[in-house]
Amino acid sequence: MPEVENHAVHPDSKSGVPESSSKTIGLTDVEWRRLAFVLSLSFAVILPFVFEGFTTFQFTLAGIYAIAILGLNLLSGFNGQISLGHSTFYGIGAYTSAIMINQLEVPAYWTIPAAALICLSFGFIFGLTVTRLEGLYLALATFALAIATPQILKSKHVEQWTGGVQGLDVYKPDVPQALPLEADQWWYFVVLGILLLMLWCTKNLVNSRSGRAMIAIRDNPIAARSMGINTSLYKALTFGCSGLYAGTAGALSAIVIEYVAPDSFTFVLSFFFLTGMVIGGMASIPGVIFGALFVLFLPNFAEDFSKNLAYAIFGILLIATVYAMPSGSAGLFSAILTRLKQKLNQ
Amino acid sequence: MNLWNRGIICAIGFVTLTAAISAAEMPGVTDKEIKIGNTMPYSGPASAYGTIGKAINAYFNKVNAEGGINGRSIRFISLDDGYSPPKTKEQIRKLVEKEKVLLVFQSLGTPTNAAVHSYLNKKRVPQLFVATGASKWSDPENFPWTMGWQPNYQTEGQIYGSYILKNHPDGKIGILYQNDDYGKDYMIGLKKGLGDRSNSMIVAEESYETTSPTIDSQIIKLKASGANIFFNVTTPKFAAQAIKKIFDFNWKPVHFLNNVSASVGAVLKPAGLEKSQGIISVSYYMDPTDPHYQNTEGMKRWQKFMADYFPEGNRKESLNMYGYLVAQTMVHVLKKCGDNLTRENVMKHAANIRNLKLDTLYEGIEVNTSPSDFRPVESMQPTVFKGESFVPLGEIVKSGNDKIQ
Numbered sequence: 043m044p045e046v047e048n049h050a051v052h053p054d055s056k057s058g059v060p061e062s063s064s065k066t067i068g069l070t071d072v073e074w075r076r077l078a079f080v081l082s083l084s085f086a087v088i089l090p091f092v093f094e095g096f097t098t099f100q101f102t103l104a105g106i107y108a109i110a111i112l113g114l115n116l117l118s119g120f121n122g123q124i125s126l127g128h129s130t131f132y133g134i135g136a137y138t139s140a141i142m143i144n145q146l147e148v149p150a151y152w153t154i155p156a157a158a159l160i161c162l163s164f165g166f167i168f169g170l171t172v173t174r175l176e177g178l179y180l181a182l183a184t185f186a187l188a189i190a191t192p193q194i195l196k197s198k199h200v201e202q203w204t205g206g207v208q209g210l211d212v213y214k215p216d217v218p219q220a221l222p223l224e225a226d227q228w229w230y231f232v233v234l235g236i237l238l239l240m241l242w243c244t245k246n247l248v249n250s251r252s253g254r255a256m257i258a259i260r261d262n263p264i265a266a267r268s269m270g271i272n273t274s275l276y277k278a279l280t281f282g283c284s285g286l287y288a289g290t291a292g293a294l295s296a297i298v299i300e301y302v303a304p305d306s307f308t309f310v311l312s313f314f315f316l317t318g319m320v321i322g323g324m325a326s327i328p329g330v331i332f333g334a335l336f337v338l339f340l341p342n343f344a345e346d347f348s349k350n351l352a353y354a355i356f357g358i359l360l361i362a363t364v365y366a367m368p369s370g371s372a373g374l375f376s377a378i379l380t381r382l383k384q385k386l387n388q
Numbered sequence: 389m390n391l392w393n394r395g396i397i398c399a400i401g402f403v404t405l406t407a408a409i410s411a412a413e414m415p416g417v418t419d420k421e422i423k424i425g426n427t428m429p430y431s432g433p434a435s436a437y438g439t440i441g442k443a444i445n446a447y448f449n450k451v452n453a454e455g456g457i458n459g460r461s462i463r464f465i466s467l468d469d470g471y472s473p474p475k476t477k478e479q480i481r482k483l484v485e486k487e488k489v490l491l492v493f494q495s496l497g498t499p500t501n502a503a504v505h506s507y508l509n510k511k512r513v514p515q516l517f518v519a520t521g522a523s524k525w526s527d528p529e530n531f532p533w534t535m536g537w538q539p540n541y542q543t544e545g546q547i548y549g550s551y552i553l554k555n556h557p558d559g560k561i562g563i564l565y566q567n568d569d570y571g572k573d574y575m576i577g578l579k580k581g582l583g584d585r586s587n588s589m590i591v592a593e594e595s596y597e598t599t600s601p602t603i604d605s606q607i608i609k610l611k612a613s614g615a616n617i618f619f620n621v622t623t624p625k626f627a628a629q630a631i632k633k634i635f636d637f638n639w640k641p642v643h644f645l646n647n648v649s650a651s652v653g654a655v656l657k658p659a660g661l662e663k664s665q666g667i668i669s670v671s672y673y674m675d676p677t678d679p680h681y682q683n684t685e686g687m688k689r690w691q692k693f694m695a696d697y698f699p700e701g702n703r704k705e706s707l708n709m710y711g712y713l714v715a716q717t718m719v720h721v722l723k724k725c726g727d728n729l730t731r732e733n734v735m736k737h738a739a740n741i742r743n744l745k746l747d748t749l750y751e752g753i754e755v756n757t758s759p760s761d762f763r764p765v766e767s768m769q770p771t772v773f774k775g776e777s778f779v780p781l782g783e784i785v786k787s788g789n790d791k792i793q
Contacts (some may be wrong), residue, residue, distance in 0.1 A: 096485035100478060193597065196567065207569035208474070208524070209499055211506060299474050300506070303499035306473045310432065341431075342477070345468050350433045352468060 045339020066383050086234060096225040100299070100338060102226070105233040106294045108334035109240055111318040112327070113287025116317075119325035120248055121280040122260030124177065126312045127184030129170075130191045131285040133307030135292025137195065140210045140302040141203055150215045150297050154236075157293035158286045169278035188309035195304040209303030212296050229298050236294065240287060244327055247283075255267045256280055256364045288315075317360050323370025404626075416490030417729040422722065423463045425483030427495045432470035433598070439465045439701065440519060443711030444494060446698035447719075452699075457722045460729075465489060471496075473503035480504040484513050491516055492735055493718055494537075494711075498522045498569045509533045514734050516721075519766065522569060526762040527738070533731075535738055535762045537714055539672060541570055541646075542577035547670055547768060547785050548644050549581015551753075552589070556642060562589045562615030564606055564630060566622055567595040568719050574646060591615050596626065603629055611639040620645045624654045631659035631667070642707060645669045647768070652777060653677030653704035661776060669778065670768040670785070673713055674748045677704045678743040680777040686747030687690050713746045717755055717764060720744055752784050 066074065090098040098248045110132055117123050138157040142148040148156075172183050195204050204210065218227040247253050258266040259273050267273050314337045322333025340359075341352040367374045406635070416423035428441035445464050452461040465487055469476040476495070483489045491514035495501055498520045505524075508515040509531050517537035518525050521544075525536035552559055563578070565571035575593070579586040592613035594606035603626050610618065611634075618641040620630055627649035634643070643666065649655045650669035674681040681687050690712060694703050701708050722729070724737040741764065744755040750769045757764050767786045771778035 094485060096481045099481060103474070103478065189599075193436070193567070207499070207572060208522075209502055211502075270650050296476065299477050299503065301473060301477070301503040303502065305471060305497075305499040305502075308472075310470070310472070341468070341470070345430075352470065 063353050066386050087362045090150065090227040090230045096344035098224075098226040100229050102230045102298055103295070104231050104331075104334045104338045105230070105237050106313070106334075107318060107337055108300065108330045109233075109237055109294070110288045110291035111315050111322065111330040111333050111337075112237075112240055113245055113284040113291070114315050115319050115322075115325065115327070115330055116244060116247075116256075117280055117284035118319060119323075120253070120260060121256045121277065123180045123277060124281065125184045125281075125284070126309065126316065128186075128284075128288050128315045129307045129311035130187045130308060131165060131288035132292035132295070132311060132315075133191050133195065133302075135161050135163060136296035136302045136307070137204060137210075137292075138289070139293035139296040140212045143212050143297070144205075144210045145203065150212075153297075153349060154290060154293045157290075158290045161285040161289025161292070162282045165289075166278050166282030168285070169281025170274070172281075173277050176272060176301040184254030185309065185312075188312045191307055192304035195307070204304075207304060209306075212300045213296055214300050233294055233298070236290065240290070241327060248327075252276070253278075294347065313356070317356055320360060320369075321363050321370055323372030326370060326372035329370050329372030336371075411549050413733070414490070414729050415488045417460070420460060421463050422457060422460050422729060423465060423487060423489045424718075425480070425487060425489035425492045426466040427469040427476050427483075427492075427500065428466055428469040429471035429496060429500075432472065434471040434497065437519070437707065438710040439705060440494070440496065440707050440714075441609065443698060443701060443708040444715045446701065447693065447712055447715035449734050450697045451719055457719065458726060459507075460723075462719075469500055470496075470499075471500060473499050477503045477507065478499040484508070484511060484788060489513075490729060491731065493517060494519050494714055496520065501525070505531065505534060512731060514731055514738065516734075516738055517717060519714070522573060526760045528760060533735060535757070535764070536765050537717065538710075539647075539763070539765050539768055540639065541573035542580070543766075544647055544768065545574040545577020545579075546581040547577075547770070548619065549578045549586075551581075551668075551770065552644075553582055553585065556617055557585075559589060559617040559642070560613075560615045561589050561617045561619055562592040562594075562610035562613050562641070563590065563594070563619045564594050564603065564610060564622060564626075564787060566621075566626070567597055570648070571595065571621050574619075574668050578619060596622075598623070600626075604633055607633045607637065607639075611637055615641060617642045618644065620647060620649070622646070624649045624651060627655045628659040631656070631663050635660070635663035643667045647671055650771070650778065651675055651677070651706050654706070656773065664773050665775075667773040668770065668781065669773070670770050671778065672747075672750060672753050672765050672768050673709060673746075674750065675778065676706055676748075678777040680779070681748075684748075686749075689747050709748055713748060717741070717744065720755075750780075751783070 069077065089101060110128060114125060114128050117125055135157040138160050139153040142153040142156060143150050172180055175183055195199070196207050214225065217223050217225055221228065246256070255266065255271045255276050258269070258271060259276055263273055318333030318337040319330070321336050322328030340355065344352040344355045363370060418659065426441060428438050430441065447468060448464045451457065456462065465483060467479040467483065469479050478680060480492060483492060492508060493516050495515070496519040501515070501518045501520055504515070512533060515534040520536065521538055521541040523540045523542045525534055533724050548634040552561065557774050563575065565575055582589055590708040592610050592615055594609055596603050596606055607630060618634065620627060620643060622630060627645060634641070647670055650671055656664040674687060690709060691703065693712065694701060694708070720741065721734065721738045725733050739757050739759045739762065741755050741757045746755065753765065753767045753769065755764045756766065767784045769784050770781045772781040
């Protein structure tokens, strides 16, 4: 999936007034952004008709990862709370969807908002309980959650629901008859639609009053509190929202992959999300798409290089990114654009 | 249009038609090559099993070097899935839809294979000889394109159950098991084998996670429960710890060790041979480190293979021997197919293996399948550890079906 927008969020961009009236090759910045958005979107729409089913499926998975990474970015990038436990939210979302489809025979589409709501409440409650923890301690608490998840899913108390270690099969609903699409193409568009909705919501959220409160808590919690922001409530709410994103992604993954098992939701998945977020760019909304593509496709490239080095390459790139481009690929991209603009305007 | 032109056009049409038909019917097969797909956990938590994929690849290299299969060489495309089911689905779809492999062979893991079970059956692609001991792979009625290979864990558990019922009817059983599909399948099997008596005979069950550093506390609890039979369902590292601890705590139960860890080199030697005397297990292929079998013809062939084609592999590692044996089974099936390498024909021959002997299977154990029996290796040899090796204990037990209840 291509980038939807090529700019970091500016608080004042919604005012409709261009920040600078200078034009680059006849177009203002806002016009360039719109053009890039339209081009990227049309590329995303054409994509499943150009590639075969398998590649479309890969891009669908990338879209799902992008939603989960977006949730993590909201929490870590904008609110400053590090989470290594997002595999748990993703897993809860996936299992909610799988159990509803497999055992309660609820139509698959309805399970997505249900999973989102369950993860929202779970995230909020978890967020409240860890509201006093910061930095390393929060990372450890969420890490514990991620470690415990597969074991809880396997335990015999919930086995009758979760299918235990054998997992659950999920039956993907057919494509609506009126549409001349293959199953892979249809689910690609469903995921693309949800991703666009989520991106739009996130953009509006971080530009709102609540969003500014979230960012203020990240930048200086004491100052934020003294300005009258209820920091614990906002932190818990952000956790809930972040859980909602991850839960939605999890539910979509259960439906698209048609199977859930405890081994799909190990802490390694949390590291994948974290890597995707850092590589894409902390606090960058369009960056999550690059991060998701990276996380999905890098192991495949790494494999051509050496069979058992995928994780090592993840680690090396993570460290390299933190040192060489701390604002991730989104930061790098906008730096290149600024340079280019300066050159062109000279 | 004259007759000549018409003839040419017809000929071209005919050639393209046959080309299209043969391409459609024999995906993954050309005159020179047979493409076989596979996924293995080369990275991630289960990466120790990755050596199976390397051993299989080495064996196919040997077959290719010796002229291939009816003139075609095998191209083994083995991809990493990191033991993650979503990645398996992605990689298997890549193998089927992009690489267009003839079949998927020996993909490893229960949850990973489960993730592509219905996909491969829907696509009618053979999912042959999967590397997992779960019982769900032999279901020819509902999943006619999927077949396991090794005796499954449940039936092995059942063998121990029946054995205990027969030889120690008054025993009190304490169990240590790994908390996953493998451990739980053994438990189900044992309970089936014990039948009605399972509730009264099993006095303690303790589990551990693969991430635990030690199992000391579990052993203490089991000893305290008063059990006089110890059923040890653990992977090699924990099995060695358990054998040591039991000896150190001076607990002297009748010790049943699951086949997964019945390795002299990887488990009993590190634990101490004097501490391992009298351990009972079951097995279907020889232990590569067992001095008792070093001079058999099959073992010599295996050693030559390891030296010539897989010199970097560990010759004491029984997983390498497992890969060797399962690859031999695959080659047998492909050779039987002749030039008719369609997916249907591959399944037909996979389901009609008769008394196939492999190099290092125990004497008397053969590979057999039929259209209603998708369990290639069904028999196991009970063994007891004496001196420096496992020696046969009684007769070979056929474990293929549920009859032994």
